[in-house]
Amino acid sequence: MTSTTPLLATEDVTVSYSGKEALHATSLSFERGSVTALIGPSGCGKSTFLRSLNLMNREIPGCRIGGSILYHGKDVNTRGVDTYQLRKQIGMVFQQPNPFRKSIRENIAFAPKRHGLSGKANIDALVEESLRAAALWDEVKDKLDQSAYALSGGQQQRLCIARTLAMHPDVVLMDEPCSALDPIATYSIEETIRDMAKRGICVVIVTHNMEQAARVSDKTAFFLLGDMVEFGPTPELFSRPKDKRLDDYLTGRFG
Amino acid sequence: MNKELDEREEVAQAASSAHGGGRQPRVRSKHSIERGGLVFTGVCVGLVVILVVMLIFMVCSRGIATFVHDGISLGAFLSGTTWNPHTNGPDGQPLMGALPMICGSFAVTLLSCVISLPFALGASIFVVEVQPTFGQKVFRPMVELLTGIPSVVYGLVGLSIVVKWTSGWAGGTGYGIFSGSIVLALMILPTVTSLATDAIAAVPDSYRDGSYGLGCTRWQTILHVVLPSAMPGIVTAVIMGMTRAFGEALAVQMVIGNAAKMPTGLFTPASTLTSVLTMGMGNEAMGTVFNDVLWSLAMVLLLMSLVFILIVHLIGRKGAAKNG
Numbered sequence: 001m002t003s004t005t006p007l008l009a010t011e012d013v014t015v016s017y018s019g020k021e022a023l024h025a026t027s028l029s030f031e032r033g034s035v036t037a038l039i040g041p042s043g044c045g046k047s048t049f050l051r052s053l054n055l056m057n058r059e060i061p062g063c064r065i066g067g068s069i070l071y072h073g074k075d076v077n078t079r080g081v082d083t084y085q086l087r088k089q090i091g092m093v094f095q096q097p098n099p100f101r102k103s104i105r106e107n108i109a110f111a112p113k114r115h116g117l118s119g120k121a122n123i124d125a126l127v128e129e130s131l132r133a134a135a136l137w138d139e140v141k142d143k144l145d146q147s148a149y150a151l152s153g154g155q156q157q158r159l160c161i162a163r164t165l166a167m168h169p170d171v172v173l174m175d176e177p178c179s180a181l182d183p184i185a186t187y188s189i190e191e192t193i194r195d196m197a198k199r200g201i202c203v204v205i206v207t208h209n210m211e212q213a214a215r216v217s218d219k220t221a222f223f224l225l226g227d228m229v230e231f232g233p234t235p236e237l238f239s240r241p242k243d244k245r246l247d248d249y250l251t252g253r254f255g
Numbered sequence: 256m257n258k259e260l261d262e263r264e265e266v267a268q269a270a271s272s273a274h275g276g277g278r279q280p281r282v283r284s285k286h287s288i289e290r291g292g293l294v295f296t297g298v299c300v301g302l303v304v305i306l307v308v309m310l311i312f313m314v315c316s317r318g319i320a321t322f323v324h325d326g327i328s329l330g331a332f333l334s335g336t337t338w339n340p341h342t343n344g345p346d347g348q349p350l351m352g353a354l355p356m357i358c359g360s361f362a363v364t365l366l367s368c369v370i371s372l373p374f375a376l377g378a379s380i381f382v383v384e385v386q387p388t389f390g391q392k393v394f395r396p397m398v399e400l401l402t403g404i405p406s407v408v409y410g411l412v413g414l415s416i417v418v419k420w421t422s423g424w425a426g427g428t429g430y431g432i433f434s435g436s437i438v439l440a441l442m443i444l445p446t447v448t449s450l451a452t453d454a455i456a457a458v459p460d461s462y463r464d465g466s467y468g469l470g471c472t473r474w475q476t477i478l479h480v481v482l483p484s485a486m487p488g489i490v491t492a493v494i495m496g497m498t499r500a501f502g503e504a505l506a507v508q509m510v511i512g513n514a515a516k517m518p519t520g521l522f523t524p525a526s527t528l529t530s531v532l533t534m535g536m537g538n539e540a541m542g543t544v545f546n547d548v549l550w551s552l553a554m555v556l557l558l559m560s561l562v563f564i565l566i567v568h569l570i571g572r573k574g575a576a577k578n579g
Binding site: 059061087088089096099160164167 | 387466479483
């Protein structure tokens, strides 16, 4: 593997639901330690694209993913791939905070235990490390055995980020992680996102919020009607859009 | 816009005056519909409430008469093991021990739930998690159909198949708690399955997503995320099944053998509260001691049903608090 190989890349990835193509051939690449924002109006295919990166779409009946998804230079969009192994390394955070109906501790420890982690000391260490990484430790360290649903929405979402980080992923996919949160909670999640990138994680985030894309991302891809229209460094894309459609979108003429 | 409204008003007025009324009567009739609706629905609610209260009152007042009027002690009724209402015991009181029936009722109820739960749960998991299309189109309508089959049909099937089969490998007549439990298990299976399916289907997909997103497999997700979240609903399903099993008379009576003595095994004839009630009720005149004791059995049944329903409500409230 050469250093120029991107961590994660797609080549002509298409996604169709029951034969209807929701995403047309899309080729993008994502680097280690970078944040990439996927923007575009509702129904443009950005979430669909995001969910194909860890093959989450495969859980939906009638969904087909075409093209190649290269992870560490190897195509994972194949029949034989271990999707469970893949999703350990490519984590995902969802739009609505969705902690399990378990204690805060169990929310973090649940998946690592299923993947074979044992020993109370190991688990406790992992719980603390993950919560610290998601900037939640100080707020919950005294109530680790309380239900995750006692937390506020923003805390729940950070808990979901923490449980994803507990798997030590290379890539974290985020599907509008702040759309259900207030501005303060949003701010703290954005901090965490930058922090994750600093530690070398590749973050791909779908967002409706243009300011958020501008604040957190290094690169941005604009989707429209199932097409990836434009991709480039965020400041450039926002200040000098090349495509007329992106220009229209940024100036609020639709979407 | 306004003009159109005015026109409509005119048309409406013309229509109502055509029926012999002017503006005033039309308003009054509107008013009387409001009143009528309120009165009718209010009376319906009142009737249902009165019915429930009267039913509980009647069963309890009759049931208590055994102890107050006929002088049989509550202890002897609940713990006595001999049911022979036409014979007097050493203390001069008729032998009214209801324990054999109480035990019989609980035995068939618990056993039938234990038998049906794994199948109900397995089937619900399959149709929600594995084959949702089949579940929606074929399985659910089928289960609903099964729920509607009258209990006498289950009894008949039990009588001609289960009892014979049991007698074949266990010896004896085949009548008994075991046969009763099998028949009841079949009977409550649709109810438990249907409610358990609802409970599992009600688990939000976001939980499954969360688990899949962490690389957990389908069965890890089902066992550790879906089932624990659906647990209050599943327990409710089981208790609804128990309520049905506990109160079922006909199907059980046909296969249990109806021997009112302490059950000593699963394969000897026994009886339940309901089977003794259906067998005895028509034969005794009102006001006799035997008749009163039958009412006492009915009271026990009623109280147990209340307890079951109460548990369901408590679970529901706890579940709501947990979700809220």
